[in-house]
Amino acid sequence: MEWMGLNRPVGQCSSFFDFLQQAKPDLTPAVRWGAEWRPVPADEMQRNVLASLSHGTTVLAVKYDRGAMIVGDRRAVEGYQVAARRMEKVFTTDSHSAIAIAGAAGPCLEMARLFSIELEHYEKLDGVLLSCEGKANRLGHMVKANLPMVMQGLVVIPLFVGFDVKQRRGRIFKYDVTGGKYEETDYHAVGSGGKDARVTMKERFRKNLSERDVMALGLEALLSAAEEDVGTGGPDVFRGIYPTMKFVDARGVSDADDAEVARLCDQLARARSERDTR
Amino acid sequence: MTLPFYVSPEQLMQDKAEYAQKGIARGRSIIAMEYRDGALFVADNPSTSLFKISEIYDNIAFSGAGKYSEFESLRKAGIQHADLKGFMYSREDVTARALANGYSQTLGTIFSQELKPFEVEILLAQIGDGPEQTEFYRIAFDGTIVHEKRCIAIGGRSEDVASALRSAEGEGDAPDLNTALTRCMKALETATGQPVSLRALEVALLDRTRTGRKFRRVPPDEAESLLA
Numbered sequence: 001m002e003w004m005g006l007n008r009p010v011g012q013c014s015s016f017f018d019f020l021q022q023a024k025p026d027l028t029p030a031v032r033w034g035a036e037w038r039p040v041p042a043d044e045m046q047r048n049v050l051a052s053l054s055h056g057t058t059v060l061a062v063k064y065d066r067g068a069m070i071v072g073d074r075r076a077v078e079g080y081q082v083a084a085r086r087m088e089k090v091f092t093t094d095s096h097s098a099i100a101i102a103g104a105a106g107p108c109l110e111m112a113r114l115f116s117i118e119l120e121h122y123e124k125l126d127g128v129l130l131s132c133e134g135k136a137n138r139l140g141h142m143v144k145a146n147l148p149m150v151m152q153g154l155v156v157i158p159l160f161v162g163f164d165v166k167q168r169r170g171r172i173f174k175y176d177v178t179g180g181k182y183e184e185t186d187y188h189a190v191g192s193g194g195k196d197a198r199v200t201m202k203e204r205f206r207k208n209l210s211e212r213d214v215m216a217l218g219l220e221a222l223l224s225a226a227e228e229d230v231g232t233g234g235p236d237v238f239r240g241i242y243p244t245m246k247f248v249d250a251r252g253v254s255d256a257d258d259a260e261v262a263r264l265c266d267q268l269a270r271a272r273s274e275r276d277t278r
Numbered sequence: 279m280t281l282p283f284y285v286s287p288e289q290l291m292q293d294k295a296e297y298a299q300k301g302i303a304r305g306r307s308i309i310a311m312e313y314r315d316g317a318l319f320v321a322d323n324p325s326t327s328l329f330k331i332s333e334i335y336d337n338i339a340f341s342g343a344g345k346y347s348e349f350e351s352l353r354k355a356g357i358q359h360a361d362l363k364g365f366m367y368s369r370e371d372v373t374a375r376a377l378a379n380g381y382s383q384t385l386g387t388i389f390s391q392e393l394k395p396f397e398v399e400i401l402l403a404q405i406g407d408g409p410e411q412t413e414f415y416r417i418a419f420d421g422t423i424v425h426e427k428r429c430i431a432i433g434g435r436s437e438d439v440a441s442a443l444r445s446a447e448g449e450g451d452a453p454d455l456n457t458a459l460t461r462c463m464k465a466l467e468t469a470t471g472q473p474v475s476l477r478a479l480e481v482a483l484l485d486r487t488r489t490g491r492k493f494r495r496v497p498p499d500e501a502e503s504l505l506a
Contacts, residue, residue, distance in 0.1 A: 016358075016361055016365075019358055019362075020362070020365070023358075023362065024362065024366075027365070027366065113365070114365070117361055117364070117365055120361070120491075121357065121358075121361050124332070124333050124334070124357050124361075125354055125357055127329065127332070
């Protein structure tokens with residue numbers, strides 16, 4: 001009667017990630033790559049970490065009057081080549097949370113997928129949703145489990161946005177490579193263009209922005225990042241590719257209207273070109 | 279040295295089956311039936327926190343009758359199986375048929391090898407894009423599987439409930455939600471010989487009109503307004 005560990009000990013947590021590590025360790029990234037971990041010279045390790053920390057991407061999150069918004073560009077790069085123009089880096093993970101991920105594409109997608117199964121698994125086993133803090137801690141645990149891969153240069157840095165149903169407010173969490181979790185009060189951006197996006201948001205951010213204003217702010221920050229950073233893709237008017245935007249509020253997670261995003265991008269681009277020609 | 283008493287295999291199996299059946303017969307009934315937009319589950323369960331009906335995957339639901347600790351461990355094993363399979367392959371590769379097979383294997387092995395068999399009956403339902411893809415499975419304590427298309431009942435008095443349901447069942451398309459719920463309540467009343475209150479029922483749906491995960495619990499207030 002070993003079907004899916006029917007005899008699992010009492011007191012074991014309802015975690016899919018822990019279950020996977022026991023039942024199918026070869027399916028977890030850290031165990032798969034970390035098993036043959038060899039000592040790496042400190043300077044090479046540092047180079048790996050630093051090089052991959054600045055991997056192409058800009059994802060950002062901003063709070064507004066009803067919750068929090070999360071935005072990501074669509075470009076993936078391989079060295080100096082554009083690898084993908086339509087990549088999704090922002091994922092809805094359950095009814096009241098979303099993550100955006102910066103770093104090596106493959107492990108990033110895997111972590112996003114694993115994290116949403118993790119939340120769903122807990123919800124089904126225990127019959128209730130995890131708290132917002134609980135979700136953020138679980139994600140931190142998964143980032144920590146990824147540390148052996150970071151040493152080999154495959155960094156994954158998520159940005160977590162959730163609506164705390166008890167406290168009735170949106171929350172933003174950022175992480176470092178060791179799984180450290182830090183809550184941000186207003187906004188944050190990660191990825192190679194993260195710094196440019198943060199500078200723009202620092203200048204323009206106001207408390208309790210409306211949904212329309214926060215969209216404009218997010219797009220402007222992303223546009224600044226795309227202008228300065230080759231790894232970040234701006235709005236692509238020729239192909240009709242625009243950044244992914246999601247809103248997380250009391251009603252749940254909703255996607256921004258594509259036509260509205262396109263219109264705002266157009267407006268922003270026009271404002272900048274008019275400024276340049278004046 | 280004393281020799282253990284000889285018990286014939288037939289006698290052994292019969293004793294185990296009787297033991298398991300007695301345990302299940304003490305429990306209450308659970309019904310699953312097809313309605314226009316999916317599958318309806320109705321369980322005779324006065325508790326509002328210990329559920330007998332649960333979500334397994336996107337379009338698969340589970341219900342267990344008998345001993346709580348035993349069907350609860352089977353429910354968790356089912357969720358683990360489904361989530362693992364969905365992660366390894368794809369979400370559409372998780373099927374109730376494979377799960378029913380897993381349950382059948384497990385219960386069959388426990389029945390023949392363990393001293394004490396599981397006193398449980400399991401009900402699985404899966405819905406698809408159209409009504410013809412709805413499947414119901416009943417897995418008994420000894421691993422026997424029954425496959426149904428329209429309706430199924432498990433737990434104590436499941437035979438009475440099923441025959442009451444079958445006599446109420448009309449020909450043609452699946453009934454709408456309130457007709458289906460009324461039929462389930464009537465069948466429970468006929469089988470138990472007592473009036474049934476919606477407050478003492480656990481109601482849940484697999485609703486194909488929902489996007490993403492199809493499982494949804496129906497709180498008593500909503501069920502009452504459906505029948506009003």
